[in-house]
Amino acid sequence: xxxxxxxxxxxxxxxxxxxxxxxxxxxxxxxxxxxxxxxxxxxxxxxxxxxxxxxxxxxxxxxxxxxxxxxxxxxxxxxxxxxxxxxxxxxxxxxxxxxxxxxxxxxxxxxxxxxxxxxxxxxxxxxxxxxxxxxxxxxxxxxxxxxxxxxxxxxxxxxxxxxxxxxxxxxxxxxxxxxxxxxxxxxxxxxxxxxxxxxxxxxxxxxxxxxxxxxxxxxxxxxxxxxxxxxxxxxxxxxxxxxxxxxxxxxxxxxxxxxxxx
Amino acid sequence: xxxxxxxxxxxxxxxxxxxxxxxxxxxxxxxxxxxxxxxxxxxxxxxxxxxxxxxxxxxxxxxxxxxxxxxxxxxxxxxxxxxxxxxxxxxxxxxxxxxxxxxxxxxxxxxxxxxxxxxxxxxxxxxxxxxxxxxxxxxxxxxxxxxxxxxxxxxxxxxxxxxxxxxxxxxxxxxxxxxxxxxxxxxxxxxxxxxxxxxxxxxxxxxxxxxxxxxxxxxxxxxxxxxxxxxxxxxxxxxxxxxxxxxxxxxxxxxxxxxxxx
Numbered sequence: 001x002x003x004x005x006x007x008x009x010x011x012x013x014x015x016x017x018x019x020x021x022x023x024x025x026x027x028x029x030x031x032x033x034x035x036x037x038x039x040x041x042x043x044x045x046x047x048x049x050x051x052x053x054x055x056x057x058x059x060x061x062x063x064x065x066x067x068x069x070x071x072x073x074x075x076x077x078x079x080x081x082x083x084x085x086x087x088x089x090x091x092x093x094x095x096x097x098x099x100x101x102x103x104x105x106x107x108x109x110x111x112x113x114x115x116x117x118x119x120x121x122x123x124x125x126x127x128x129x130x131x132x133x134x135x136x137x138x139x140x141x142x143x144x145x146x147x148x149x150x151x152x153x154x155x156x157x158x159x160x161x162x163x164x165x166x167x168x169x170x171x172x173x174x175x176x177x178x179x180x181x182x183x184x185x186x187x188x189x190x191x192x193x194x195x196x197x198x199x200x201x202x203x204x205x206x207x208x209x210x211x212x213x214x215x216x217x218x219x220x221x222x223x224x225x226x227x228x229x230x231x232x233x234x235x236x237x238x239x240x241x242x243x244x245x246x247x248x249x250x251x252x253x254x255x256x257x258x259x260x261x262x
Numbered sequence: 263x264x265x266x267x268x269x270x271x272x273x274x275x276x277x278x279x280x281x282x283x284x285x286x287x288x289x290x291x292x293x294x295x296x297x298x299x300x301x302x303x304x305x306x307x308x309x310x311x312x313x314x315x316x317x318x319x320x321x322x323x324x325x326x327x328x329x330x331x332x333x334x335x336x337x338x339x340x341x342x343x344x345x346x347x348x349x350x351x352x353x354x355x356x357x358x359x360x361x362x363x364x365x366x367x368x369x370x371x372x373x374x375x376x377x378x379x380x381x382x383x384x385x386x387x388x389x390x391x392x393x394x395x396x397x398x399x400x401x402x403x404x405x406x407x408x409x410x411x412x413x414x415x416x417x418x419x420x421x422x423x424x425x426x427x428x429x430x431x432x433x434x435x436x437x438x439x440x441x442x443x444x445x446x447x448x449x450x451x452x453x454x455x456x457x458x459x460x461x462x463x464x465x466x467x468x469x470x471x472x473x474x475x476x477x478x479x480x481x482x483x484x485x486x487x488x489x490x491x492x493x494x495x496x497x498x499x500x501x502x503x504x505x506x507x508x509x510x511x512x513x514x515x516x517x518x519x520x521x522x523x524x
Contacts, residue, residue, distance in 0.1 A: 002304040009272070098412075099409065138366065138369075148366065158354075158358065
């Protein structure tokens with residue numbers, strides 16, 4: 001059971017055959033089946049996601065990670081408290097959140113939460129733009145069992161031919177570049193976009209444009225913090241963990257858990 | 263046992279008290295202790311790392327992840343085979359490895375392998391330079407239970423005051439910038455540097471310089487691929503998974519598992 005739990009936990013959203021377990025663990029399939037039932041029941045009881053069984057010759061089991069609803073609410077509330085710290089306000093009224101975006105403990109939780117929203121979508125890639133959203137996008141990709149793709153702001157000699165588009169960044173208000181190696185996405189793919197913060201959605205529009213160049217489509221967006229002062233009608237499947245609505249007169253950041261976590 | 267395995271697996275290198283387990287799982291400490299012994303023995307038998315016990319009031323258990331030696335060798339060999347694919351050679355005789363650096367399945371394994379080399383060092387931060395090494399550095403940080411710090415090539419308005427140094431990049435041969443927010447590293451910290459590829463070590467020298475500005479020290483370096491044609495005497499603790507020694511006359515990349523994995 002320990003080994004099954006470990007293998008499932010390290011291979012989220014991957015179909016693993018009973019043969020793999022039985023060879024790896026040197027165990028009879030009947031014993032394995034019983035143990036898998038216990039693992040599944042424990043995960044369900046603790047609301048840690050689902051263990052699905054796919055029957056047939058090409059079948060096996062698949063673990064779809066999740067976190068229980070109470071823990072999601074707690075996580076979102078704690079994140080708000082941390083972000084409200086006055087020391088986080090940097091010149092220009094931005095909130096410093098780089099340390100959170102690079103904190104494995106926070107980002108692995110956030111990654112499971114965002115991935116769970118998309119677990120029933122047929123997704124080929126998780127896309128992000130360098131730099132701050134990369135660890136979060138990586139965690140979401142891992143939990144969905146797909147590859148990560150990172151658009152860059154400049155071309156690199158080590159990537160071969162690239163496609164570049166221009167977009168208007170919300171935070172700087174300037175026209176910027178976004179590049180992606182031609183070989184990084186297969187034509188006709190479906191993707192989701194993950195980032196740290198969204199204001200007006202200029203970057204997301206850029207991603208939609210960039211994906212068009214690969215005959216590919218954006219299915220959804222997930223961010224850690226959403227600026228809800230700006231109305232965005234980019235895409236139907238849009239999820240955030242924390243909502244930001246500006247600064248009050250005392251210079252305090254107005255932050256609340258997203259509607260889903262209240 | 264399922265729940266203990268899951269919690270340990272998600273909190274590598276973190277000391278978790280028996281109280282936490284007993285509250286979370288609503289179980290008696292005596293039962294827990296027995297289950298922990300089984301988890302520890304299974305991990306040891308499968309060579310998946312150590313479960314250490316720290317006794318006393320502030321004690322608990324701590325999981326230090328690892329992978330068994332045979333799997334490390336296999337992983338390193340498979341990586342060489344994948345990288346040898348002729349389609350990976352891009353103009354300028356670089357090897358395209360971006361897809362591997364962003365592949366969660368590959369990078370989570372590589373992250374455990376590199377982290378295991380440093381599991382007995384007192385490390386405060388894992389440092390990298392944007393962009394390609396970020397997911398790997400993030401995984402190493404997660405496995406070591408510490409935070410990640412990413413040096414950027416430009417200053418960002420959202421980061422507050424930054425420290426910038428210049429360094430000579432090995433791959434482009436040009437002088438480049440490397441910036442780090444002043445608040446990102448506490449003075450007097452010890453760090454390791456993780457990256458995708460190392461040629462002459464110019465970037466690593468830049469990191470050493472940058473850390474000096476924070477009165478901090480580089481303890482070790484870990485990369486996925488090391489160019490062994492260039493002699494580097496940067497630092498004692500230097501580890502790689504694959505060794506690259508240039509191209510042969512047929513335009514094939516010369517790649518071998520690092521000495522440790524032969």
